[in-house]
Amino acid sequence: MLHIKPILSSLMRSKSAPILLLLQIILSVAIVANASFIINERLSLMQRESGYAEDQILTFSVYNFDPAVDNIKQNQVDQQILRSLPNVIDASSSNMLPLSDSGWMDRYVDGPNPDTAKSTPGFAFYLGNEHLLNVMGAKLIAGRNFTADEINTNLDDSGMMAIVSQPLAKAFWGEESPLGKTMYQGEQTVTIIGVVDKLQGAWVDNENFEYSVIQNIDFGGNSSNKSYMVRALPEHIPALEEAIRKALHAENPNRVFDNFQTLTELRNLTYSNHRLMATVLSIMVVLLLLITALGLTGMVMFNIQRRTKQIGTRRALGARKRDIIQYFMVENYLICIVGGVIGGMLALVLGQQLMSLYSLPMVPVIYPIASVIGLLVVTTLAVIVPAAKAANISPAMATRSV
Amino acid sequence: MFFYYCDLAWRSIRKTPMLSMLMVLAISIGIGITITTLNVYKTMSYNPAGDRSEVINSVQLWSQGLDTWDEFIANITYTDAMNLRNNDELSLKAATYRTGLALQSDNPKIEPVLQSVRVTDSDFFRIFSVPFLYGSYWDANVDLRPAYQVVISQKLNLRFFDGKNSVGKTVFLDRKPYQIVGIIDDWNPQPKYYDPLNGAFNDAEEIFIPFSLTGQEEFDVWGNTSGWKFETMITYNDRLASEKVWIQFWTELNSEDERQSLQGWLTRYVEQQRAIGRFTDTAKTPSESVQISDIDKWLEDNDVVPKDNKILVGLSLLFLSVCLVNILGLLLTKFLKRAPEVGVRRAIGASRGQIFSQYMVEVGMIGFIGGVVGLLWAWGSLTALHSYFSMDQSVTGLDASMWIITPLIAISTAVLAGVYPAWVVCRTKPSVYLKAQ
Numbered sequence: 044m045l046h047i048k049p050i051l052s053s054l055m056r057s058k059s060a061p062i063l064l065l066l067q068i069i070l071s072v073a074i075v076a077n078a079s080f081i082i083n084e085r086l087s088l089m090q091r092e093s094g095y096a097e098d099q100i101l102t103f104s105v106y107n108f109d110p111a112v113d114n115i116k117q118n119q120v121d122q123q124i125l126r127s128l129p130n131v132i133d134a135s136s137s138n139m140l141p142l143s144d145s146g147w148m149d150r151y152v153d154g155p156n157p158d159t160a161k162s163t164p165g166f167a168f169y170l171g172n173e174h175l176l177n178v179m180g181a182k183l184i185a186g187r188n189f190t191a192d193e194i195n196t197n198l199d200d201s202g203m204m205a206i207v208s209q210p211l212a213k214a215f216w217g218e219e220s221p222l223g224k225t226m227y228q229g230e231q232t233v234t235i236i237g238v239v240d241k242l243q244g245a246w247v248d249n250e251n252f253e254y255s256v257i258q259n260i261d262f263g264g265n266s267s268n269k270s271y272m273v274r275a276l277p278e279h280i281p282a283l284e285e286a287i288r289k290a291l292h293a294e295n296p297n298r299v300f301d302n303f304q305t306l307t308e309l310r311n312l313t314y315s316n317h318r319l320m321a322t323v324l325s326i327m328v329v330l331l332l333l334i335t336a337l338g339l340t341g342m343v344m345f346n347i348q349r350r351t352k353q354i355g356t357r358r359a360l361g362a363r364k365r366d367i368i369q370y371f372m373v374e375n376y377l378i379c380i381v382g383g384v385i386g387g388m389l390a391l392v393l394g395q396q397l398m399s400l401y402s403l404p405m406v407p408v409i410y411p412i413a414s415v416i417g418l419l420v421v422t423t424l425a426v427i428v429p430a431a432k433a434a435n436i437s438p439a440m441a442t443r444s445v
Numbered sequence: 446m447f448f449y450y451c452d453l454a455w456r457s458i459r460k461t462p463m464l465s466m467l468m469v470l471a472i473s474i475g476i477g478i479t480i481t482t483l484n485v486y487k488t489m490s491y492n493p494a495g496d497r498s499e500v501i502n503s504v505q506l507w508s509q510g511l512d513t514w515d516e517f518i519a520n521i522t523y524t525d526a527m528n529l530r531n532n533d534e535l536s537l538k539a540a541t542y543r544t545g546l547a548l549q550s551d552n553p554k555i556e557p558v559l560q561s562v563r564v565t566d567s568d569f570f571r572i573f574s575v576p577f578l579y580g581s582y583w584d585a586n587v588d589l590r591p592a593y594q595v596v597i598s599q600k601l602n603l604r605f606f607d608g609k610n611s612v613g614k615t616v617f618l619d620r621k622p623y624q625i626v627g628i629i630d631d632w633n634p635q636p637k638y639y640d641p642l643n644g645a646f647n648d649a650e651e652i653f654i655p656f657s658l659t660g661q662e663e664f665d666v667w668g669n670t671s672g673w674k675f676e677t678m679i680t681y682n683d684r685l686a687s688e689k690v691w692i693q694f695w696t697e698l699n700s701e702d703e704r705q706s707l708q709g710w711l712t713r714y715v716e717q718q719r720a721i722g723r724f725t726d727t728a729k730t731p732s733e734s735v736q737i738s739d740i741d742k743w744l745e746d747n748d749v750v751p752k753d754n755k756i757l758v759g760l761s762l763l764f765l766s767v768c769l770v771n772i773l774g775l776l777l778t779k780f781l782k783r784a785p786e787v788g789v790r791r792a793i794g795a796s797r798g799q800i801f802s803q804y805m806v807e808v809g810m811i812g813f814i815g816g817v818v819g820l821l822w823a824w825g826s827l828t829a830l831h832s833y834f835s836m837d838q839s840v841t842g843l844d845a846s847m848w849i850i851t852p853l854i855a856i857s858t859a860v861l862a863g864v865y866p867a868w869v870v871c872r873t874k875p876s877v878y879l880k881a882q
Contacts, residue, residue, distance in 0.1 A: 059777060059865075059869070060774060060777060060778065063770055063773055063774040063777065064774060066770045067767055067770045067771055067774070070763060070766060070767045070770065071767055073763065074760060074763050074764060074767065077760070078760060081756070106545070106547055106559045108546070108547030108557065108559075108619045108620060109620060110619060110620060110621075157675075197679060198677055198678070198679055199677050199679050228675055229675040229676070229677060231677070266665060267619075267665070268545065268665055297557075297620075298547075299547050299557055299558060299559040301559055312835075315834055315835065316751070316753060318834070319753075319830070319834045319836070320753050320757070322834075323757060324757075324760070327478060327760065327761070327764060330474050330478070330764075331764060331767060334470070334471050334474060334475075334767065334768060334771055335767070335771070337467050337470070337471070338467065338471060338771035338772075338774060338775060341463070341464055341467050341775050341778070342774050342775060342778050345464075345778035345779065345782060346778065348782065349778075349781070349782060397756060400752075400755075401752040401755070401756060403756075
């Protein structure tokens with residue numbers, strides 16, 4: 044039997060302390076619900092599979108500053124050198140690096156007339172040769188890779204082909220296979236020859252992050268600033284940087300090497316804002332629960348001291364230890380549940396504000412509910428210790444001074 | 446009397462060490478978190494232009510076609526930049542973008558390095574009040590007739606020329622000789638407001654070269670190039686002739702008249718361009734197709750303060766309010782427990798005001814200690830942000846204003862939390878407690 048009525052009336056008699064507790068619970072639920080929703084959002088962003096053999100890919104840039112150099116030839120020589128280095132599985136130049144927050148975005152249209160043609164969603168636009176797929180470690184699920192004699196060097200060459208990512212294929216062609224389709228880029232035609240399972244783009248916050256295309260252009264010849272990706276087993280990568288510098292420098296000293304990074308490092312850097320947000324908010328939630336619990340314990344402890352006589356009297360009149368503990372627990376749960384309901388509603392209002400101000404998704408109702416449950420657990424722990432202590436008050440001691 | 450109260454407060458704090466520690470902990474953590482997020486927010490939202498914020502303006506044009514972009518883009522096309530540069534009504538004007546070049550000097554001991562380079566006009570240095578240590582910017586003629594001249598930073602000057610006046614000497618950029626005309630004194634505005642698009646907290650470039658060299662030197666663009674229609678860009682001339690946007694344009698406007706006159710000029714310009722088939726999105730009127738942004742607007746439009754940071758500031762203020770409520774509850778229980786003591790003091794002649802001030806001093810002391818500890822928390826977390834999350838030093842350095850803001854927040858939080866309990870306790874009726882004794 045829970046004696047809710049006497050507890051309620053005792054709460055009503057000294058209102059200020061329970062009201063403060065209520066306020067604290069309300070605010071805590073509102074904060075914890077929204078914070079944990081944001082944390083969860085960020086964590087699931089970071090956990091997405093990229094489709095790359097991340098820890099096997101070393102990326103770097105080369106800048107040839109000798110104006111006399113033939114970029115196309117130099118690029119081919121450099122790639123030969125890279126592939127012949129010991130422990131290198133494969134190497135390729137590329138116009139952009141995955142997960143790097145910087146790169147090319149483009150679209151195709153499905154007909155020659157720009158006024159009537161339908162456009163694909165924007166996609167990350169990788170330009171590379173027949174080695175690029177292997178370097179990326181992407182899984183081909185339909186069609187084929189480029190062959191060496193199909194590789195172009197310029198954007199306006201003919202015979203353009205493309206490998207598209209499965210999410211892009213699904214978004215534009217639905218269940219139909221994109222293989223063999225002809226797409227257009229201005230006057231240029233592009234034939235789809237392959238589909239890869241997964242191939243993320245460069246911008247982790249972009250809604251088209253999963254949409255990518257590789258086109259058969261060896262881009263390293265187009266500019267004096269080139270990016271390369273080299274694939275090797277993780278244990279061989281640390282030694283590779285020096286080997287690459289040395290080999291390429293020996294071939295042509297008029298260049299600068301920069302930005303040696305594994306794809307894992309690049310990914311971590313790109314996601315660092317999200318990791319930061321998740322970390323800061325997690326710390327905030329933990330501290331908030333800690334402070335709430337400690338504050339509650341302190342308050343209950345003082346309440347008990349104040350009510351020592353009352354407790355002693357109740358014990359003398361036959362209340363069991365359980366009843367005393369129960370009294371404090373029920374008191375706590377009453378406040379927690381009322382606070383939780385109001386706090387949950389405040390959490391949704393706050394979530395709505397965040398949604399309209401910063402276009403975050405709306406907080407699902409499960410988050411306030413989970414926060415209330417979490418708070419119930421924390422407050423139980425915070426109350427049970429002082430309550431148990433109170434139950435041990437001997438009736439004789441407590442009533443002696445009466 | 447104040448010191449006597451301080452003494453009393455200190456004794457009271459020591460009498461309940463656990464509770465006092467709890468209060469200090471709660472207040473310090475609340476303040477630590479608030480100051481951390483506020484500090485990052487304040488440094489990010491700093492406007493380095495100061496009172497020149499309204500004078501320095503960038504120009505945006507609605508040059509896109511129908512159904513393409515739905516907002517103004519920070520950059521403009523090369524064609525528009527060149528036409529704006531030729532507008533003689535503007536007193537100071539500069540087109541600018543970022544590139545990268547390999548830097549070498551006559552000193553064979555120093556290996557070539559790839560350097561970020563700003564390509565711009567001579568007026569850039571005047572618009573942004575760039576301080577010079579030696580020499581000056583290149584002559585205005587160079588903006589019309591390209592010359593291989595360069596302005597470098599003092600840091601590069603130290604590395605290549607031991608910090609001596611190197612005006613007139615030569616450095617090599619991509620193996621081409623450039624004559625040094627000026628050396629900049631320390632200059633690294635944060636946020637990097639003249640180009641926040643490439644990372645608002647990057648360091649300023651250390652090499653500046655004339656924009657007029659663009660056509661002949663065909664510099665790569667280290668920055669965003671956006672297009673709204675398909676255009677093949679095979680040669681550099683394709684880029685220059687294209688509708689792609691990649692150049693920022695800055696000008697100085699000293700009065701509302703000058704702003705109006707530029708607005709008028711730009712409106713006529715849009716009409717003119719429409720007549721020759723550009724600016725094909727006619728949903729906007731010519732005068733609406735023009736945007737002149739001062740620095741405040743420019744920093745806002747370019748999202749220099751990330752939305753994450755604003756959310757964090759909001760949540761940490763809520764967090765602080767939880768701490769406040771927490772302390773309020775603790776103080777209330779503590780003070781009420783001491784009601785009998787107050788009763789006695791009141792009976793032997795202490796006024797309500799004295800009781801009230803005594804308790805407020807105690808609360809203020811807790812707030813002060815909490816503030817000091819909170820500042821330590823903030824300093825620790827900012828250091829952690831810098832070292833574990835590689836946030837820029839300029840953002841994680843403790844802003845000077847925090848030395849005033851922290852104690853203000855700490856003491857006002859504590860006082861806010863203390864007023865009600867102190868008021869309750871000083872209303873104690875002496876008779877009630879005397880009787881109980």
